[in-house]
Amino acid sequence: MAITSVSNTVTQSDNDFVYNPNSQLDKDAFMQLFLKELEMQDPTDPMDTDKMLEQTAYLSTMEMNQNMQTTLDNLSKTLQTNSELGAISAIGKIGDTGYRYINVTDDDNSVSFDLYFGDDISSGKVEIKDKNGNVVRTFPLEAHTKGVLNFDWDLTNDAGERVPSDTYEVTATYTSPDGSEHTTALGAYPIESIKFENGEPYAKLGSNYLPFSEIKEIYEWQG
Structure with missing residues (x-):
């Protein structure tokens, strides 16, 4: 009586069967069937040694696969948790997208x-x-406390002409x-908060939330 295929029933006792609609046989069910097979074999015609070794090897393979899947699942959860903790730990640091430009269309x-100013402005x-590096518009800065400042540009140059x-x-x-001098640029802001959407972290930079994947560099503000 060799186990050659997976059936839709799993033996629990001599007169008790459980229906398995997906024809899935886990290692526990396989062991039950294997032990039942040994119990019911003909003493005068015992199971062939090669078949016994084949079935025990199959059981070992099933257990290894199950353990590997469990390990991979745990690893995936750990990596996701580490990623979330890494994103949260970035709060308060500077997130730099590396993009210094604004697009102007017709x-x-x-x-x-x-723009983020990490020091008070005098x-x-x-x-x-x-x-081409030519200055087309200049905004003077007056005294202000440090932080993110918003600017509105009417798309005219310093001569009052509309820019292309x-x-x-x-x-x-x-x-x-x-009296110390500082520089700042578009695209670098403090990470004020983190939110998650469908498992993906988004960082609040300036007045917008951006996918964490768009941040090119994270660092402490040096002034």
Whole structure:
């Protein structure tokens, strides 16, 4: 009586069977069938040794596969937890997307952007440059406490003319009350909070939430 295929029943006792609609045979059910087979074999015609070894090897393989799957599941959960903890630990640090530009199209009438100032501002200026590095618009900075400041650009240059549709780089230089000079640029902001959507972390940078995958660098503000 060799076990050659998986049936839709699993023996629990001599007169008791459990229906298995998906024809799935786990290692415990296989062991029950194997032991039942040994119990019911003809003493005068015992199971062939090769078949016994084949079935015990099959049982061992099933157990190894189950243990491996359990290990992989645990590893996946651990990695996800570590990823979430890593994202949360970034709160308070600077998240830098590495992208310093704003896009201007023919349909735009104005553009808003945020800049982060890690030190109090005594004076300074924001410069918007074209792709050739020419300054097209300058915003003077007045005294202000450190933090994220929002700017509205009406898409005109310093002469009052509408700029062409293109990409423009945004940077700022400023002096803090102690006289030290600093620079900042578009795309670098403190990570204020983290939220998760469908398991993916999003970081609040400036006034927007961005996928964590879009952050190129995370670092402490050095001033």
